[in-house]
Amino acid sequence: MSSTRGYAYFQGDFVPFEDANVSVMTHALSYGTGVFEGIRGYWNPSHEKLYVVKLREHFLRFIQNTRMMSIVVPHSVEELCNITLELLRLDGFREDTYIRPLAYKSSLQIGVSMEGVSDGLTIFAAPFGNYVDIDRGLAVCVSSWRRTSDNAIPPRAKVTGNYANTALIKNEAVVNGYDEAIVLTEQGYVAEGSAENLFLVRDGQLVTPSVADNILEGITRRAVSELAERELGIPTVSRTVARSELYVAEEIFLTGTGAQIAPVTSVDRRTVGNGDVGPIASRLQQLYLDVVRGKHPDYADWLTPLELARPAVVNA
Ligand SMILES: Cc1ncc(COP(=O)(O)O)c(C=O)c1O
Incomplete structure (x- = not known):
């Protein structure tokens, strides 16, 4: 931007x-x-x-x-x-x-x-358009950096100083040829993407790292859980997630105001599922994009509509 x-x-x-x-x-x-x-x-x-x-x-x-x-x-x-x-x-x-x-x-x-x-x-x-590609599936790595911890600079606080950590994580991924990075806590558990929350599909259920694992408590994270439950009947389990779960998940996707819903198709060059964008991520993304563009009346309370004046026509 x-x-x-x-x-x-x-x-x-x-x-x-x-x-x-x-x-x-x-x-x-x-x-x-x-x-x-x-x-x-x-x-x-x-x-x-x-x-x-x-x-x-x-x-x-x-x-x-x-x-x-x-x-x-x-x-x-x-x-x-x-x-x-x-x-x-x-x-x-x-x-x-x-x-x-x-x-x-x-x-x-x-x-x-x-x-x-x-x-x-x-x-x-x-x-502002897309922050990351949301169509083809992202190639992500696990960062060599660790997420700042709650007792250093709380990641849930969206403090500008914390985004030096985010910049190190994102930049390392980009210079190494990845689209994005997943960052771990000091204890080695999955926290989130550089500037996105993370969901895995395991045994058909949604799993997302717990709010005690140094994540930003994402507004999109909560919104996506609500959509999954109401529209697809899929509950979300919020718990500690081990790194190796990233390599065996059926699907992975990132969520955020910037990232929207961005499917991940590889982690550390290992394909996620069969390497295609997964059906749950794809369905949730379509629903989310319809809701935020005002096409889904059931979710009108998520949105504040604003009419903007047409630019004045200037006669030559
Ligand atoms: C570190 C981090 N995690 C997660 C998110 C997603 O949060 P939200 O859905 O509230 O935009 C963001 C985006 O702002 C972020 O910077």
């Missing part, structure tokens, strides 16, 4: 995106003391609406996580939702969009203490 278009909510105002800048001395820039979210809006051209997915849930998680980092956000969840919708109206992107709220330690100082340090808030959005 890269954007120089549109607006940003920055220090309490909507400003042109290029004016939303921080000093090089900002606490969060040196020390990783920010908390962020990633939210998607899906454009449905026949409805002429942008459907923002699980908006309230993302801001609930955001506020919980800012507390963990002692960052004060001067808005309620409802206010943050309304600011975001106003931003999207101003931006007017009539296409799939990614929204990035970021709260951060904003004082200009050298020294890591967060005591007395002021807090900043920005929200910006950019047109």
Whole structure:
């Protein structure tokens, strides 16, 4: 995602995106003391609406996580939702969009203490397509890096500093010719993808690593479990997952706001199942993409619909 278009909510105002800048001395820039979210809006051209997915849930998680980092956000969840919708109206992107709220330690100082340090808030959005290929099946590796642990930097907090770990994991995978990586806990159990949660199919059941295994408690993870249960009658078991289960699973897929539902067809060059995208991943992906684009009325409560003005026609 890269954007120089549109607006940003920055220090309490909507400003042109290029004016939303921080000093090089900002606490969060040196020390990783920010908390962020990633939210998607899906454009449905026949409805002429942008459907923002699980908006309230993302801001609930955001506020919980800012507390963990002692960052004060001067808005309620409802206010943050309304600011975001106003931003999207101003931006007017009539296409799939990614929204990035970021709260951060904003004082200009050298020294890591967060005591007395002021807090900043920005929200910006950019047109955004697929984060990873979701059609052909990903070739993933098990990373040589380990996930940061709950008692180091809690991965569930979506702290910017934690994404140095994510960057090491993802980059190692890419330079070695893989699409993505799966990361293990210090104890050697499966945590998640670099920036996605992970599901396996074992004996026809869905299995996903437990929330105590250093994962981000994904909003898509929960949504996918709900879809699997309601639409396919398949329950999800959340438990500790051994690395070797990756090599014997019938199917594996990654979930996330960015990744959506991304099937995995090999792990460490060993094929998953018969090497094709699995039927459960494929069915869940189709259902998910229909739901988020507003095509499944049973799940309307996942979405905040937004009408965006048509761009003015300028006569030559
Ligand atoms: C480390 C990590 N795990 C999992 C996820 C998926 O979370 P969600 O479904 O809430 O986007 C993300 C994406 O934001 C992530 O960064």
